[in-house]
Amino acid sequence: MDINTYMLTLGKQARAASRQLAAASTEAKNTALLAMASEIRKRAASLLEANARDLNAAREAGLDAAMIDRLTLTAKGVEAIATGLEQVAALPDPVGEITDVKRRPSGIQVGKMRVPLGVIGIIYEARPNVTADAAALCLKSGNAAILRGGKEALHCNQAIADCVRAGLKAAGLPERAVQVVDTTDRAAVGALITMPEFVDVIVPRGGKGLIERISREARVPVIKHLDGNCHVYVDDEADPAKIVPIVENAKTQRYGTCNTTESLLVSRTVADLCLPAIGQMLASKGVEMRGCAESLALLRDAGIDNDKLVAATEQDWSEEYLAPIIAIRIVDGLDEAIEHINTYSSGHTEAIITENYTSAMRFLREVDSASVMINASTRFADGFEYGLGAEIGISTDKIHARGPVGLEGLTSQKWIVFGNGEIRR
Ligand SMILES: NC(=O)C1=CN([C@@H]2O[C@H](COP(=O)(O)OP(=O)(O)OC[C@H]3O[C@@H](n4cnc5c(N)ncnc54)[C@H](OP(=O)(O)O)[C@@H]3O)[C@@H](O)[C@H]2O)C=CC1
Ligand SMILES: N[C@@H](CCC(=O)OP(=O)(O)O)C(=O)O
Incomplete structure (x- = not known):
């Protein structure tokens, strides 16, 4: 079967399954999720074996440390996948929730009902846990899913997909509610993003190459989950x-994640007090510092090894390194910090360290990113940490869903009207 025909087949199957899922009971969905968790635990050895095959190929292909970190599944990681499925089962079902019902002067009552989006196509990096997390969140929110993970994770994703199918079957739900694309050919991505008759929304999780293709070709609405x-x-x-x-x-808890800090801005009035200690900590962890001239001078005076200090270029302010590298700039206070962030950020997550209430509140209001934090690490931008149970990813889009996307982000609301024979006059 050629790729277009294959993808159309997945699309048709997903559309049919989505109608059944939208009407599925909470009990059936939870039974499926718990059965998936049990399959994941039962098949832990074969998941690890599939991951080892992927990792060997990745090492042979010379993939960098951030990619290997994402791709790696450990026994603890397998258990975390199973626990994650159970946590999604324990979340309240958003589908069918009725809110905001108000009686109108005409006599009718108007309100809203939360409903699934339909079929969601997700294109994501080579991170095996996303296959299970995305399957779980789509299922619980009543959506069918077509999942296209990074090529490096193909074997492990297929093994996880087997567990997902087994769980759906055990609950009497359509096995095609979650389909994992079984080819690494990127033509499959091209097909997925151009079949609006079968796919209601695309979630692309990835970097700049993916953005360019989606922006150029997509004919399906997109919720971008892009670089940080x-x-x-x-x-x-x-x-x-x-x-x-x-x-x-x-900066250093995990170098490869999208919520890792890539740029540090320091107000000039405190730079000589705090940069030496920051520099020493970063140097001790092997982090390269790409600084403005002023910050480099301070870091040199503090005795930081010259090998770790590099003059920043304009390009560094926009860079997502995903590596032990950080850009450092001294700024003239809050106004310049906000201006810098709103100019160069990808709109993912930013944090201010301050005890000044007014500065903190200005930062919250004026920084135009999906998550804005006071006195906390950007690494907290995560569905689990925000209490969503899990996440589809972190939306860098502004409409429909912004920041960590959980069950609610995978639904919309339709208007509902209760009448008793009223007619419009
Ligand atoms: N905001 C968020 O929630 C998240 C953001 N990210 C971002 O993702 C990036 C890291 O992951 P990385 O794997 O390098 O990202 P990539 O963008 O390289 O890959 C992600 C996925 O997109 C596919 N892809 C990439 N380019 C194309 C293209 N031109 N046509 C079709 N498919 C394409 C890849 O396919 P293939 O396997 O064929 O390469 C893969 O499935 C970082 O920038 C990180 O910040 C990652 C996860 C979450
Ligand atoms: N939200 C998750 C990471 C999601 C993410 O960034 O993915 P990736 O860019 O593939 O590492 C976390 O904080 O660990």
Whole structure:
């Protein structure tokens, strides 16, 4: 079967399954999720074996550390997938929720009902847990899913898909409610994003190459989950005790994730007090610092090894390194920090370190990103950490859903009207 015909077949099957899922009971959906969790645990050894095959191929292909980190599944990771499925089962079912019912002067009552989006196509990086998380969230929100994971994770994704199908079957739900694309040919992505008759929304999780293709070709509505050029800004009134721990966590806890901080902005009035300690911490962890001239001079004076210091170029302010590299700029206070972030950020997540209420509130209001934080690490931008149970990803779009997307982001609301024979006059 050629790729277009294959993808059309998946699309038709998904559309049919989506109608059944939209009407599925909460009990059936939860039974499926719990059965999936049990299959994942039962088949842990074969999931790890499939992941080992993917990892061997990735190492042979010379993939970088961030990619290997994403791709790696450990026994703990398998257990986390199973627990994640159980957590989604425990979440309240959003489908069918009726809100905002108000009686109108005409006598009718007008309200809203939460409903699934239909068929969701998700294109994502080579991170196996996303296959299970996306399947679970789509199922619980009553949507059918077509999942196209990164090519490096193909074997592991197929193994997880087997568990998902087994769970759906155990609950008497259509097995085609979740379909994992079984080819790495990117023509499948091209087909997925151009069949609006079968796919209601596309969620692309990825970097710049993916953005370009989706922007050029998609004929289906898109909720972009794109790159994270996240910032930490150290304000004039930052609590010294909070600075190094937040910068350390935001930059070094995991280098490869989209919520990792890539740029550090420091207010000039506190730069000589805090940059030496930040520089020492970053140097001790092997992080390269790409600084403006002023920050480099301070870091050199503090005795930071020259090998770790590089002059930043204009390009560095827009860069998502996904690596032990950080851009550093000294700014003239809050106004310049906000201006810098709104110019260069990818609109994902930004944090301010300050004890000044007015500065904190201005930062919250004026920084135009999906998550804006006060005195916390950007690494917190995550569906689980925000209490959503899990996440489809972090939307960098402004409409429909912004930031970590969970069950509610995968639904919309339709208007409902209760009448008793009223007619319009
Ligand atoms: N906001 C968020 O929620 C998330 C953002 N990201 C971002 O993703 C990036 C890291 O992941 P990475 O794997 O490098 O991202 P990529 O964009 O390289 O790949 C992600 C997915 O997109 C596909 N893809 C990429 N380019 C094309 C194209 N031209 N045509 C068709 N398919 C394409 C890949 O397919 P293939 O396998 O064939 O390469 C893969 O399935 C970072 O920028 C990170 O911030 C990642 C996860 C979540
Ligand atoms: N939200 C998740 C990470 C999601 C994400 O960034 O994915 P990726 O860019 O593939 O590492 C977390 O905070 O661990």
